[in-house]
Each structure stands twice: as C-alpha cells, then as structure tokens.
Amino acid sequence: MDLSPDAGFSELTSLIAQAPLGPSRFLVIAIELAGGLGEVHRRRALHGDLHPGQVRADERSGQVWLFDRSAAPRPERATLSTIAPVVSIASAEPWLANGSLPYIAPEQTGRINRSVDGRADLYALGVMFYEMLTGRLPFEASSAIEWVHSHIARAAPARTIRARPAAAVRRHRLQAAGQAAGRPLPAAGLRADLAECGRQWRAGAIIRIFALGAFDVSDRFELPQQLYGRAAELAELLAAFDAVAESGQPRAVLINGETGTGKSALVAELQHAINGPVGASADSPAERPGGLFASGQPDRHSAGLPHAEFAQVLGALLRHTLAGSDEQLTTARQRIAEALGTDAGLVAGLMPSLYRVLGPLAPDRPEAPPEDLPPDRAAFRMQAALQRLVRVFAAKGRPLVLFFDDLQWMANDSVLQLAALCEQQVGPLLLIAAGREPLAALETALAPHGVPITRLQLQPLD
Numbered sequence: 001m002d003l004s005p006d007a008g009f010s011e012l013t014s015l016i017a018q019a020p021l022g023p024s025r026f027l028v029i030a031i032e033l034a035g036g037l038g039e040v041h042r043r044r045a046l047h048g049d050l051h052p053g054q055v056r057a058d059e060r061s062g063q064v065w066l067f068d069r070s071a072a073p074r075p076e077r078a079t080l081s082t083i084a085p086v087v088s089i090a091s092a093e094p095w096l097a098n099g100s101l102p103y104i105a106p107e108q109t110g111r112i113n114r115s116v117d118g119r120a121d122l123y124a125l126g127v128m129f130y131e132m133l134t135g136r137l138p139f140e141a142s143s144a145i146e147w148v149h150s151h152i153a154r155a156a157p158a159r160t161i162r163a164r165p166a167a168a169v170r171r172h173r174l175q176a177a178g179q180a181a182g183r184p185l186p187a188a189g190l191r192a193d194l195a196e197c198g199r200q201w202r203a204g205a206i207i208r209i210f211a212l213g214a215f216d217v218s219d220r221f222e223l224p225q226q227l228y229g230r231a232a233e234l235a236e237l238l239a240a241f242d243a244v245a246e247s248g249q250p251r252a253v254l255i256n257g258e259t260g261t262g263k264s265a266l267v268a269e270l271q272h273a274i275n276g277p278v279g280a281s282a283d284s285p286a287e288r289p290g291g292l293f294a295s296g297q298p299d300r301h302s303a304g305l306p307h308a309e310f311a312q313v314l315g316a317l318l319r320h321t322l323a324g325s326d327e328q329l330t331t332a333r334q335r336i337a338e339a340l341g342t343d344a345g346l347v348a349g350l351m352p353s354l355y356r357v358l359g360p361l362a363p364d365r366p367e368a369p370p371e372d373l374p375p376d377r378a379a380f381r382m383q384a385a386l387q388r389l390v391r392v393f394a395a396k397g398r399p400l401v402l403f404f405d406d407l408q409w410m411a412n413d414s415v416l417q418l419a420a421l422c423e424q425q426v427g428p429l430l431l432i433a434a435g436r437e438p439l440a441a442l443e444t445a446l447a448p449h450g451v452p453i454t455r456l457q458l459q460p461l462d
Contacts, residue, residue: 149290244428244430340389
C-alpha cells in the first residue's frame with residue numbers, strides 16, 4: 001500500500017511540526033494509534049520503539065498506520081541476572097540517533113529494577129500525546145544521559161493546551177507516568193476512554209470529566225514488581241548511601257545470604273531508589289542525590305584471569321562516559337588522562353573502551369607490564385592505576401556505587417584489590433559486595449583502610 005504524501009498520508013512528525021493538534025484531529029489519530037497498539041499487544045508482542053516517525057496518518061479518511069518494525073515477542077519477567085546496570089546507557093546511542101530516546105520508558109533504560117512490558121509502549125504513546133497536544137516534548141536534553149535522567153527523575157511540566165479535552169489530557173498524563181504501575185493496561189482500555197472523549201466532542205464540542213479506566217482489565221495475570229519483606233535491609237542500604245554522600249568518604253556494605261534470598265534484588269531496589277523519581281516516596285526523599293551505579297560479578301570459570309571483575313565494572317563506567325555530551329566527554333577525557341598518566345596504556349590493555357574515551361589523548365597501543373617487573377610490583381602498578389580511575393568517577397554530589405555479586409567466586413588477590421579501592425582518598429564510594437558465604441576475607445582486607453562496614457544477613461522469607 002502506498003503510504004507516501006502523494007497518497008494522502010503524512011508522517012506524524014510533520015503534522016506535529018506544523019502546529020499543536022486541535023481536539024478533533026488529536027482524537028482521530030489518538031484513537032487509531034491506541035487501537036493499533038492494542039493489536040500489537042494482543043499478539044503478545046511489544047513495539048519497543050514507538051515515536052512519531054513510526055506513524056503515518058491520512059486525515060481525510062481517518063486512517064492511521066503504525067509501523068511495527070521493532071515489534072518483538074513480549075519478554076518474560078526480567079530475572080535478576082538480566083537487569084541492566086545503570087551504565088548500560090552507552091547502548092542508548094542508537095536510540096538517540098534515530099530519534100527514539102525522547103520516547104523510551106524509564107524501565108527501558110536499564111536503570112530501574114522493572115521488567116519491560118506493554119506499559120513501556122504506553123509511556124511512549126503518552127509522550128507522543130503530550131507532543132501532539134502541545135507541539136513540544138515534555139523534556140529537553142542534549143545527550144543520552146540527560147534524556148535518561150529526564151525520563152526517570154523528572155515530571156512532565158503542565159502546559160496550557162488550546163481547547164483541551166479535559167479527560168483526554170488526564171489520560172495522557174496517566175500514560176506518561178514514570179512508574180509503570182501508574183500506567184493503565186491494556187491499550188484497549190486507553191482506546192475505549194479516548195473513544196468516549198471522541199463521542200462527547202462530536203456531540204457538543206465539549207468533554208466532561210468521566211471515570212477513566214473502566215476497561216483497564218489486563219488479559220494476563222502478573223505479579224507486582226516490588227520487593228517485599230526487605231524494608232529494614234533497604235533502609236540500611238539507603239542509610240549507607242546517604243552517609244557516603246554526606247561525608248564524601250568510602251563505605252562498604254557486605255550482604256550474605258543463600259541463593260534465592262534476594263541479594264541482587266535488594267541492591268537493584270537501591271539502584272532504583274537513588275536514580276528513580278526524586279521525592280517519590282519516603283524511601284526516596286527529595287534531598288537524596290543521584291548516584292552513579294555499576295555492577296559486575298566474578299566468573300567462576302575464569303577465576304584466574306587477573307582484574308577481570310574490575311575490567312567489567314570500570315569498563316562499563318567508561319562506556320557510560322561515552323554517552324555524555326561532547327562537553328562532558330571532553331572534561332572526563334582530560335580528567336582520566338591526567339589520573340592515569342603513563343599508565344593509560346596499561347589500563348587500555350585491560351579495558352579497550354578507554355581508547356574511545358581518551359580519543360586523541362589515547363596511547364598508541366596497549367601496554368603490558370614489563371616482563372622484568374616482579375609480579376607483585378606489576379599487580380601494585382595496576383591496582384594503583386585502577387584506584388586513580390575510580391577517583392575520577394566518585395565525584396562530590398554524585399556518589400559512586402560499585403556492586404560485586406557472587407563474591408564467593410572472586411580470587412583472593414582480587415579481593416585484596418577490591419578492598420584497596422576503598423582507600424580514604426577515593427572520595428564518595430559505596431562498595432557493595434554480596435555472596436552466599438560469609439565475606440570474612442573481604443572484611444579482613446578492608447580493616448586496614450578504616451572503612452565503615454554495614455553487614456546484612458538475609459534470611460529466607462517465610
């Protein structure tokens with residue numbers, strides 16, 4: 001079918017660029033969009049990349065076509081091992097390139113402990129409704145990091161909408177709720193509400209307030225994505241984070257518990273609390289600063305690979321740096337180059353992403369420790385370089401949280417290096433380690449550094 005402008009179809013992007021849509025035009029397109037999205041969800045699929053460039057509309061016939069290029073089967077609920085770390089935002093570069101990043105849901109960023117389902121599409125649709133009615137996006141940003149922060153931590157500003165259909169406006173604000181639980185399901189319920197708005201508007205050019213969500217009945221059973229029974233432990237984690245933010249000094253949290261007791265899920269809730277909507281609850285007070293979070297875990301099958309765990313976590317931080325604005329990257333590049341000095345080549349051999357970060361300041365080639373250097377001296381040189389790199393990311397006003405899971409698989413030498421990261425000059429660093437067995441080796445290694453330690457023993461929930 002010909003969906004070109006010659007055939008009467010216009011890209012929604014161009015319609016929005018002309019002027020905000022009036023109630024009649026908005027409702028025609030919005031109803032059809034909600035219906036099309038509902039059909040995608042009925043097939044138990046996600047669109048996953050919804051934005052105005054994916055929509056074609058023929059206003060003469062009322063036909064709206066939703067391009068479904070990115071539709072994928074609905075994933076099962078995310079397991080703890082699939083929760084992306086905050087710094088996976090480097091993967092957002094393609095989203096920014098094709099114009100999708102202003103529309104992605106908070107749970108699609110990987111920064112919150114929530115799996116992605118049809119409500120992510122509803123969030124994108126809510127952003128599109130906002131743009132259709134006001135002529136502008138709810139947020140403005142210049143980099144991937146700023147977009148992600150806006151979706152997670154900011155509320156869409158209220159704007160005056162010409163002849164706004166009150167119920168439709170209320171509906172779009174529900175759709176764009178930052179918390180997935182605050183968005184209605186399924187899309188068919190949204191279409192039913194919009195259809196009622198359209199009926200009232202055609203009858204008298206006015207839409208009266210009516211009860212929304214009468215058809216918000218999900219077609220599947222889902223358990224709530226919320227951590228239960230760990231309020232006390234989460235409070236201790238948040239207290240440790242706040243202490244680091246206030247003092248600017250390192251601190252450690254050691255979490256011990258059998259498999260299945262929720263160690264990773266607990267830390268994921270901390271990640272959500274320090275990066276979620278500010279002031280959203282008593283557990284996320286307005287004065288709590290945001291933090292930079294990175295996680296990793298030893299591989300039991302490559303326990304002999306030196307510095308592997310640190311390459312995983314710090315390499316992710318470097319990729320996070322690449323997602324910033326040009327100005328932020330330039331500043332970070334200079335600070336990292338100054339911190340590493342002549343050891344930049346040594347670290348680049350461990351983390352190749354350092355080349356992209358340093359750009360013109362990068363060494364010519366990776367450097368291996370001199371063969372005539374005793375092993376203990378070579379290890380100390382790498383350890384000192386990694387400590388200096390951590391200091392760059394542990395900044396005042398933005399504590400750095402490093403989470404190492406499954407510590408029972410970490411080699412003794414790596415445990416000592418992990419403890420060494422907590423030297424007092426590092427700045428606001430919260431080190432979290434979790435394992436199935438008591439973390440006595442790490443606790444012993446931390447002792448000489450005088451680092452305050454919070455110990456959490458997770459018991460199975462009844």
